[in-house]
Amino acid sequence: MTRRRPAPTHRGKRKVLLAATTGAAVALAAVGVLTYSYVFASVEPQAKVLYEPTPSQRVVTHRPSRSGVRVPLPTATEMAMASTPTQTPTPTPTRTATPTPKPTKTATPRPKPKPAPRPKAVPKPQPRPEPKPKPTPKPKPTAVPTRLPDGRPNFLLPFRCGQRWRATTYAGHNPEQGKIDWFFEDGTTRGQDVLASAPGVVAHISPGSGLIELDHGGGWYSVYIHMPTFTVGEGQKVAQGQKIGEVGSVNTGVAHLHYEQVYDENGDGRGSTPSEIQIPLIIQGAKYALTESTDDVVVTSKNNCG
Structure with a gap:
């Protein structure tokens, strides 16, 4: 149904x-x-x-x-x-890193460093030498006039500068006050140098008595005896202080120097002894008239001291 x-x-x-x-x-x-x-x-x-x-x-x-x-x-x-349709994502382009070229280094010569200055050596304080005392200047010898007021030369002792010689005489001298025998006070007399006591010319030489006679001009002469040797000849010019011989004992028994000062009073052109011997003798500004009874005198030579 x-x-x-x-x-x-x-x-x-x-x-x-x-x-x-x-x-x-x-x-x-x-x-x-x-x-x-x-x-x-x-x-x-x-x-x-x-x-x-x-x-x-x-x-x-x-x-x-x-x-x-x-x-x-x-x-x-x-x-x-x-x-909704699916969208495919667009790929992002990948960036390739481009290497940056490194700058080429140019070799720059480095300046040589300056040497550091050496510290200056601080000299050590040295003690100041004590100032040496200034030597006292020796007084200059007073200029000796070449002639004295009487016209004679300024005769100096006929021996080396600074030597000391003893002056003596005796009665047998003729005249005794005008003749002086000189002996060396500080040593041997024989062989000592004999100097010209004033400038002049050799007027005469006698070897037998050891004699030299100097002509000083103006009629004035000086005589030196008993010298065994001579260093000058007749007619030769000599200066004051020049060596003319040596002390000896010619024609006497004792070595010594016999000394005289003579003036040509008669104008014969030579000094004769004993008649023209001058008394007193003036040696280095001092007068000497010795006798047998007077004391001997010691004289220091100023000859050739310049």
């Missing part, structure tokens, strides 16, 4: 509309699930995380299945994403 379906009521129309809507939703859900699975299967893990909807974004509509498992339906966002 065939049953008749009851005529749809308003409630029944709602159920039919609901079922149709549900079926359409299920179909869309199935399409979304497939699309979802395909899209998210081809996207990289990062994209899955990027596009996975959060629980708040999901509006899940479940449908019952035969096995009793509730299957979630895709959301509108998931469906929109599924319908």
